[in-house]
Structures are given as C-alpha cells and as structure tokens.
C-alpha cells in the first residue's frame with residue numbers, strides 16, 4: 028500500500044530519538060567481568076592507600092635523628108620482607124634491612140638505599156656511606172585518603188580502573204545494565220548461512236554487521252533472526268521481541284514495496300517517531316514506539332543500514348550507559364571529487380586523513396545505498412549537503428569519525 032510520508036531532517040530525527048526517556052537500571056557484577064562497563068555509583072576508598080607506611084626502595088631503615096656523620100656503622104636488627112610487619116623499637120645506631128614495598132618500622136624516618144651502604148660479611152653490621160635527599164618512605168594515604176572518591180560514577184571501567192578497585196579489596200561493582208536488543212532482518216531473498224548462493228537470493232550481511240555494531244556500542248544482542256516477507260510472521264515476531272527487549276532493530280521491508288510490512292507496523296504503532304528522513308542513504312529509516320519499546324527500522328540496503336545505525340542507534344545505546352556517542356564530529360575538507368547531487372543531505376562513506384592539523388575526507392569507493400564493498404574501510408561519514416550542484420573539492424564540511432575504525 029502506497030502512503031505519503033513526511034520527511035524530517037536528520038537533526039529532528041536525532042532529537043526525537045534523544046528525547047526518548049530511558050529506563051536505565053543497574054546491576055552488580057564481579058570485577059572480573061567489568062572491563063568496559065560503566066560504573067553507576069561513586070566508589071569511596073574504604074581505607075587509606077597505601078594503608079601502611081611503605082618502603083619505596085630496598086635499603087636500611089633508620090631514625091631521623093641518626094641521619095648524619097656518614098660514613099658510620101650501624102647494628103642491623105633484622106630484616107623486613109614485603110608482606111611482613113615489625114614491632115621492635117629502633118634506637119640510635121640501629122638499622123633494619125628493609126625491602127621495597129615492606130612495612131616501615133613506626134619510628135623509622137628514612138630508608139637509605141642499599142647502593143649507599145656496605146654491609147658486613149655476616150650482615151650483622153652495615154656502614155652507611157652517604158645520606159639520601161628523600162625519605163624513600165611512602166606515607167599512609169599518600170595516594171588516596173580513606174573516604175575519598177577513588178572512581179567517580181558514569182565512567183567506563185578500563186584495566187587501570189579495575190586495578191584501582193582491586194587495590195581496595197573491591198570485588199564487585201555496580202554498573203549500568205546494557206540494553207537488550209533484538210535484531211530482525213526481513214526479506215524472502217535472505218539465504219540461511221549454510222545455503223548455496225542462488226539467483227535472486229542474498230546472504231543476510233546486515234545481520235552480523237548490526238550485531239557487532241550493537242555490541243561495540245554497549246548493547247547485548249540476545250535475539251537475532253531473519254524472516255521472510257510474510258506479514259503475520261513479522262508481526263508476531265515483532266510483538267514477542269518487543270515484549271522482552273529494550274530495543275528491536277529491524278532491517279529491510281520498510282519502504283513502499285508490496286512486501287514492506289515493517290512500514291505497515293510503524294504506521295499502526297502507539298507512537299510513530301518518523302518514517303522518512305531527509306537523508307541519503309537511508310531516507311526510509313523509521314522509528315516507532317510500541318508497548319514502550321523502541322523499534323528502529325533501518326533500511327535493508329547495506330550502506331543505508333550502516334549509516335542509519337551510526338546516526339540513530341549508536342548514540343542511543345551509549346545513552347543507556349550514561350555515555351556520549353563515540354562518533355567524533357570534526358570539520359573536514361572534501362579532498363577528492365564527489366559529483367553526485369541530491370535533494371537530501373548525503374552522509375558519504377569516506378576515509379580520512381589528518382594532515383597539517385586538518386582533516387581531509389576522501390569518498391570511499393561506490394557510495395550507493397545498496398553497495399557494501401566499502402564498509403570495511405569506511406572510517407568516517409562526511410556531509411554532502413543537498414544541492415543542485417556538486418560539492419567542490421576543497422569545500423569544508425562536517426564529518427563524523429567512526430569509533431573502532
């Protein structure tokens with residue numbers, strides 16, 4: 028059925044997606060699974076770090092009042108290994124052999140590095156040759172004081188952050204839940220992964236791309252399927268997946284063809300956000316909310332599907348994690364010809380180069396909506412504003428550098 032759709036701008040479509048109120052929730056997970064997760068609560072230091080006075084060098088611990096008139100011989104009271112403690116008092120003329128990272132005796136104020144000493148053969152005595160400028164002792168709480176925020180919320184944990192938490196004996200962390208996303212590809216032309224290639228048929232190349240794009244952006248794909256263009260099958264699957272997911276992403280079946288059933292579902296939905304955008308590729312990109320779940324209907328055309336994901340889905344998935352989009356908007360110069368003109372703004376798949384403090388963008392291969400050969404090497408999208416004349420080489424425009432590229 029042919030219906031008239033009202034195209035809106037990309038900015039307006041992005042605004043409508045951005046205005047969706049998200050119900051983000053949190054979960055507690057073991058630290059061993061927390062790399063790249065976003066912490067949802069400030070984490071306070073349960074104790075000082077370090078929590079004992081620690082030797083920064085291998086050497087001999089002595090009293091502050093003894094730090095003079097070198098060379099001078101000291102009596103060695105014993106040895107403190109890292110991990111051990113020491114409770115004997117230290118008196119003038121006495122030293123304790125101490126290792127890096129070991130507990131410093133209470134009354135010791137200085138560790139003289141081993142290089143500046145001459146131990147006797149039986150190790151019972153040591154001659155200190157010269158003093159040290161530094162104490163070589165790390166005082167309690169030098170790094171972090173008890174009660175301070177060691178990691179503030181809303182940041183993505185990385186291996187360094189995991190080390191910080193572990194140092195404080197923290198083994199679990201509260202993080203934002205990842206949105207659960209279902210991916211439904213539609214099209215009777217789609218072959219199963221093990222089918223032989225056949226006339227009129229294609230493999231579901233969008234499926235694996237979308238799954239990995241979702242996961243890279245911080246979502247979980249726990250349902251993925253491909254469906255023939257059959258209204259009932261599509262409707263039933265949509266209903267079921269909407270009930271159990273935060274977002275359902277579909278691709279294909281969204282234009283005005285006789286078998287484009289996703290478009291029909293969109294028009295009947297509780298809230299239609301948009302079903303035509305003034306953009307190429309992907310003018311058919313559609314979004315609607317049904318039973319409080321967002322359905323993002325991307326074009327089946329691979330180039331349009333790729334672009335639509337970055338423009339609308341990546342920022343939304345990141346928002347579930349309280350994180351900004353990873354697309355980096357820059358000003359860039361068109362460095363090679365692109366001669367096509369269009370009534371809609373085009374998000375051209377490009378490669379970029381950073382030269383003399385400036386970004387240069389190069390149109391990447393064939394930029395049709397239905398072409399896909401450039402998807403591996405495309406690392407930015409550049410804006411070719413709608414016009415009746417081609418954009419001249421050397422013109423400045425907006426470009427978005429893509430994450431993980």
Ligand SMILES: Nc1nc2c(c(=O)[nH]1)N[C@H]1C(S)=C(S)[C@@H](COP(=O)(O)OP(=O)(O)OC[C@H]3O[C@@H](n4cnc5c(N)ncnc54)[C@H](O)[C@@H]3O)O[C@H]1N2
Nearest residue numbers: 212214231232233234279280281282309311326327328331
């Ligand atoms: N009469 C009109 N025809 C079309 C219009 C229009 O306005 N009037 N819009 C065109 C534009 S623009 C686009 S974009 C496409 C959008 O089509 P759909 O999103 O509905 O997608 P399909 O028609 O199902 O497929 C388009 C193309 O992509 C291939 N495809 C589909 N699924 C996959 C997949 N999972 N992996 C790889 N490739 C896939 C499919 O075989 C088609 O070749 O509509 C235009 N038509």
Ligand code: MOO
Nearest residue numbers: 308309310331396
């Ligand atoms: O809307 Mo389509 O521009 O060819 O992807």
